[in-house]
Amino acid sequence: MWNSFNTASPQGISASVTTIAGGNGDQIHAYVARPEGSGPFPGIVAVHHLPGWDEFYQEFARRLANHGYLVICPDLYCRDGHGTPDDIAAKIRADGGVADDRVLADCTAAAQWLKSQPGSNGKVGIIGTCSGGRHSLMVASRSSDFDAVADLWGGGVVAPKESLTPKQPVAPVDMTRDLKAPLLGLFGNDDQRPTPAEVDTHEAELKKHGKDYEFHRYDGAGHGFFYYDRPLYRQQQAMDGWGKVLDFFKKHLGGK
Amino acid sequence: MCTMISMQTAVSGSGKGSAGWFPISQANVGFDHATHTQAEHALLLDFVNPTLGAGARVAIEMDLASGRALVAQLQATINEAEKSGFNE
Numbered sequence: 498m499w500n501s502f503n504t505a506s507p508q509g510i511s512a513s514v515t516t517i518a519g520g521n522g523d524q525i526h527a528y529v530a531r532p533e534g535s536g537p538f539p540g541i542v543a544v545h546h547l548p549g550w551d552e553f554y555q556e557f558a559r560r561l562a563n564h565g566y567l568v569i570c571p572d573l574y575c576r577d578g579h580g581t582p583d584d585i586a587a588k589i590r591a592d593g594g595v596a597d598d599r600v601l602a603d604c605t606a607a608a609q610w611l612k613s614q615p616g617s618n619g620k621v622g623i624i625g626t627c628s629g630g631r632h633s634l635m636v637a638s639r640s641s642d643f644d645a646v647a648d649l650w651g652g653g654v655v656a657p658k659e660s661l662t663p664k665q666p667v668a669p670v671d672m673t674r675d676l677k678a679p680l681l682g683l684f685g686n687d688d689q690r691p692t693p694a695e696v697d698t699h700e701a702e703l704k705k706h707g708k709d710y711e712f713h714r715y716d717g718a719g720h721g722f723f724y725y726d727r728p729l730y731r732q733q734q735a736m737d738g739w740g741k742v743l744d745f746f747k748k749h750l751g752g753k
Numbered sequence: 754m755c756t757m758i759s760m761q762t763a764v765s766g767s768g769k770g771s772a773g774w775f776p777i778s779q780a781n782v783g784f785d786h787a788t789h790t791q792a793e794h795a796l797l798l799d800f801v802n803p804t805l806g807a808g809a810r811v812a813i814e815m816d817l818a819s820g821r822a823l824v825a826q827l828q829a830t831i832n833e834a835e836k837s838g839f840n841e
Contacts, residue, residue, distance in 0.1 A: 547755040548786055580807040583788045587799050588807045590759050591781040627786075628755045652755045690756060719793060721786075728791045 499564075499739055509533045510562040512555070517571065517610050520602020525575035527607060528555050530562035536616025539750035542607045542643075543570040544600075544625030544632045546721075547590065549582035550574060553726055561624075564743055565752040567614060571607045573600055573632075596664040600632045601639055608642040620644045620750040622678075624742065627652060627721060631669055634680070638672035645749035647681040647742055650720050652690035655698045673702040679709040681745040683738045685718030685731070713741050756794070759783040768800040768811035775809050778802050787814050796820040 502508070512530040519525040528550070532538055541561050545554040550572040558568040573595055574585050589595060608621045622645040625633040630651025637646035648654065656668040680703070684696050691699070696712065703710045715722065715738070721729040723738060746752055760782050768777045777800040787795035795814040802809040815823070 547757075548788065578807045583812070584807040584810050586788075587781065587797070587801075587810060587812065588803070590757070590783055590785060590797075591761055591779075591799070591801075593759065594757060631755075653757070721793075727787075727793075729793055 498743065499736065508563075508565075510559060512559055512562070517569075517606060519571060519575075519606045520599050523576060525603060526550070526572040527610075528558055528570040528572075530555075530558040530568045531614075532562050532565055532567070534616075536567075537618035537751075538565060538567040538616050539618050539746070539752045540608070540611030540614070540621040541566045541568045541746065541750075542604050542611065542621065542623045542633075543568055544604060544623060544629035544636070545570060545573060546625065546627035546629045547586060547594070548627075549586035549589070551582035551586075553724065557626075560739075561746075564746075566622075566746065566750070567611055567617065569607045569611055571603050573603055593662055593664055594628065597632070597635055597666070601636050604632070604636045605640045605642050608640070612642075618751055622646065622746050622750050624649065624746075626650060626723065630654075634669045634676075635672065637678045637680070638669060638676045641677050643678045645681070645746060646676075646678045647683075647745060649683045649723065649738070649742075650685060650688055650691065652720075654691060655695040670699050670702050673699075673708065674706050676703075676706070676708050679745075679749055680711075681741065682710065682712040683741060684712065684714045685720060685722050685734070686714055686716050687719035690720065711741075711745070713738065756783075756785045758785060759797075764800065766800075770809060770811050772808070775805060776802055777809075777811070778804070784817075788812075790814040790816070792816060 516524050517527050558570045561568045623633045623643045624647035626649040630648040631653050634648045637643045655670045715734040718731040718734040722731040723735045764780045781799040783797040798813040800811040
């Protein structure tokens with residue numbers, strides 16, 4: 498729960514940028530936020546959104562660390578050049594996004610990095626928003642490295658065949674049978690991608706395959722309602738959603 | 754939403770970015786998350802030169818109505834230029 502720490506025993510965090518061996522052994526940047534102390538700490542891979550490896554995601558990682566998680570946020574665009582996050586994101590958009598296989602490799606490498614850290618409790622979750630939500634779901638369907646997955650308004654989870662590309666050749670909804678971790682989904686009912694109907698389709702598939710999931714849908718919210726740096730922000734829904742995220746990871750990964 | 758609506762066309766000209774003028778070789782047109790405009794989504798128009806790096810970019814965000822008006826005025830201006838004998 499946010500803002501529920503005991504003032505008699507406050508815990509700080511530290512944060513830094515490191516370099517890890519991502520997919521194909523490529524060296525990529527990763528933002529790391531870790532709680533003070535020796536642990537044991539569960540880990541979380543934070544998968545940044547289409548707007549890039551940006552300041553929002555640095556703060557996102559620090560919030561999770563504040564709640565007892567060792568967090569790593571790999572720069573999925575690191576191989577594509579450097580500059581301001583919005584310039585890099587513009588390049589990636591024009592290039593049609595990043596390939597799912599590369600994202601999978603980078604995220605599993607990040608999970609392995611977390612598990613290798615002193616103080617790891619051996620459990621790792623994955624969370625992302627927007628394209629990062631789709632990526633998180635895709636990764637947790639194709640890798641056994643994760644103990645919980647949170648998809649926050651991931652667009653393109655349900656996708657018509659004509660929208661598939663060589664970089665994103667399979668819609669994550671079609672990977673549902675293979676989903677290997679419990680799933681949390683947060684969605685705004687005013688979102689246009691995913692639409693409520695697409696969320697329904699995804700939920701029906703999860704039920705069909707007997708998956709462990711919980712979806713929370715918010716009225717008065719559209720896409721990206723956690724984004725306090727954008728007009729999409731919805732305070733009440735965002736704070737409730739953060740509570741859902743923290744409860745979910747505490748249940749499946751441990752932590753506080 | 755991440756619409757991933759993005760199209761490209763080759764262009765020949767120059768743009769003025771944060772580091773001054775530079776030759777542009779490509780226009781990227783999209784409709785997706787806005788970075789600065791106070792709207793959920795925007796028409797995104799980037800004039801870039803990939804050979805000079807991701808920062809070689811003149812970026813515009815506008816709403817769809819502005820985009821339609823711009824297209825109409827671009828076409829009208831091109832028509833006037835051509836009527837005046839300018840074809841290059």
